[in-house]
Amino acid sequence: MLAAERRVRANRLAQRIWLGAVLVAIFALVLVGGATRLTDSGLSITEWKPIHGVIPPLSEAEWQEELELYRQIPEYQLINKGMSLDAFKRIYWWEWAHRFLARTVGVLFALPFVFFLVTGRIEKRLRWPLFGLLVLGGLQGAVGWWMVASGLVDRVDVSQYRLATHLTLACLIFAAIVWVMRGLAPHSPDPVPSDGLRRGAGVLALLVLVQIYLGGLVAGLDAGLASSTWPLMNGALVPDGLIEIVPAWRNFFENALTVQFVHRMGGYLLFALTLWHMLAALARGQGTTHSRRAVVLFCLVAVQALIGISVILTQVPFSLALAHQGWAVVVLGFAVAHWRGFHGAYPMETEVRVGH
Known part of the structure; x- marks a missing residue:
């Protein structure tokens, strides 16, 4: 193996470890965000x-100051009026942990990126994409505050539109990192069975992301409680009350029953297409790594469907709802890795060096 190629492989391994650590942190962030919700x-x-928000309240006076700020918003006045300081601390720590993790993700991405960049370890094709991810991370922080701000005046909760946007952007960043990380890894030499399978894998990854957005709407509206039966909804395949709001399009974002119905239909579609993709991969590329990944993806989607059904039937308990959100990220990550697997590793840029 040439010395230059060995250097590139060493750089890629180091960057995969870095990006893998970022993925773990983002996964934890999504879980804590779900628990916060x-x-x-x-x-x-x-x-x-x-900056200052990194430090939580350290004295009784500071805790009282935070509680007094909370007492000014509608959620306290209309739902939690009279909340004790101890009860307030319990909800405060969830939100503080979520914000602290978000800052940690930013540092965990930014500092190694700068190091790899200034020492010439990042391949040219990845410099701007990775910088773009850094910018998206900063944007995600602003979107998070935009979401919170929607619940501070005239509402007792955050906007489901903004919550779904916040969740989806986090998952988009997660997916993009998986894509880059997978491209830096060695790939199987198995030939791609067909272009149709490659395109199908991309469609599935996109559908998973859409399902996550719909799940964000469900969470924002507490729409998981709109119907607690399966396979029927309130005794019907297509329940009454799906188009109650005028104009009609708002039902798909603001009518809890409609939002749950659409999320269910999206789940059925994803399950069916993943099954079709698996069968096609087995037929056209049996024994290849591509077909094996397709089988794993179908199994992951099937598990997610079972968790989702359980969440509905048990009326959204904390543990199952959190598992449903976390497993969605697992499904997304594998779907993107599966799609990326059809494209092979990035070609070597042997002029990339190890810093001195």
Whole structure:
């Protein structure tokens, strides 16, 4: 093996370890974000303090100050009026942990990126894409505050539009990192069975992301409680009350029953297409790594469907709802890795060096 190629492989291994650590941190961030939503903790911190906010209240006076700020918003006045300081601390810590993890992800991405960049370890084709991910991370912080701000005036919760956007952007960043990380890894030499399978894998990854967006709407509206039966909804395949809001398009974002119905239909579609993709991969590329990945993807989607059904039937318990959100990220990550697997590793750029 040439010395230059060995250097590139060493760089790629180091960057995969870095990006893998970022993925783990983002996964934890999504889980804590889900817990924050499920415990109604997201509005407990009413100010955006990107730097000072790293330090939580350290004295009784500071805790009282935070509680007093919370007492000014509608959620406290209409839902939690009279909340004790101890009860407030419980919801505060969830939101603080979520914001702290978000800052940690930013540092975990930014500092190694700068190091790899200035020492010449990042291949030219990846410099701008990775910088773009850094910018998206900063944008995600602003979107998070935009979401929280929607619940501080005239509402007792955050906007489902903004919550779904916040969740989807986090998952888009996660997916993009998986794509880059997978491209830096060695690939199987198995030939691609067909261009149709490659395109199909891309469609599936996109559908998973759409399902996550719809899940964000479900979470924002507490739409998981709109119907607690399966396979029928309120005794019907297509329940009454799906188009109650005028204009009609708003039902798909603001009518809890409609949002759950669309999320269910999206789940059925994803399950069916993943099954078709697996069967096609087995027929056209049996024994290849591509077909094996297709089988794994179908199994992951099937597990997610079972978790989703359980969430509905048990009326959205904390543990199952959180598992459903976390497993969605697992499915997305594997779907993107599967899609990326059809494209092979990035060609070597042997002029990339190890810093001195």
